[in-house]
Amino acid sequence: MDSTGEQLGIIPLREALRLASDRGLDLVEVAPTARPPVCRIMDYGKFKYEQSKKEKEARKKQKVFDVKELKIRPNIDDHDFEVRVRNTERFLLDGDKVKLIMIFRGREIAHANLGRQVLEKLAQRVAEVGLIERPPKIEGRNMIMILTPKSQPREPVREPVKEQPKETVGSSEKVPTIEGR
Numbered sequence: 001m002d003s004t005g006e007q008l009g010i011i012p013l014r015e016a017l018r019l020a021s022d023r024g025l026d027l028v029e030v031a032p033t034a035r036p037p038v039c040r041i042m043d044y045g046k047f048k049y050e051q052s053k054k055e056k057e058a059r060k061k062q063k064v065f066d067v068k069e070l071k072i073r074p075n076i077d078d079h080d081f082e083v084r085v086r087n088t089e090r091f092l093l094d095g096d097k098v099k100l101i102m103i104f105r106g107r108e109i110a111h112a113n114l115g116r117q118v119l120e121k122l123a124q125r126v127a128e129v130g131l132i133e134r135p136p137k138i139e140g141r142n143m144i145m146i147l148t149p150k151s152q153p154r155e156p157v158r159e160p161v162k163e164q165p166k167e168t169v170g171s172s173e174k175v176p177t178i179e180g181r
Contacts, residue, residue: 023041025041070098072115074118075114092147095149098130101142101143101144116143129149134146
């Protein structure tokens with residue numbers, strides 16, 4: 001094939017190399033396993049440059065997820081549970097995945113179903129913003145569940161800057177002074 005994509009047919013190697021050098025281009029083997037092997041006349045440097053540009057553009061469009069970890073105990077207090085729910089919602093709204101780790105100590109592992117209930121309760125509470133990517137699973141002395149965001153991440157909230165009133169140097173107000181000192 002030549003640089004325009006036109007097929008030249010089966011040509012001996014020496015003649016193909018001569019054609020490429022006459023045009024100031026390279027002879028590149030495209031399909032070496034085909035019989036006969038398929039070669040193309042092209043500017044190889046330009047081809048590599050365009051290929052790297054396409055890869056860079058694809059990486060730019062790629063979304064990178066951060067994984068935030070939250071540790072929980074099976075006998076967590078109500079207030080602490082609410083704090084974990086708020087943090088989980090915030091992480092999911094920011095577009096991050098959340099890895100919930102239920103830590104069992106001592107004989108707590110015998111009641112793993114209590115830990116599973118706590119994790120499932122938390123997943124229900126954040127069901128509006130997140131989905132269960134990996135259901136609760138015991139790994140050693142820990143039970144791990146992964147949540148993923150449901151939709152696109154929100155834009156970071158930026159509060160408007162409030163302007164402070166400026167002080168004037170030559171103010172007409174008199175400063176009270178203490179007499180006798």
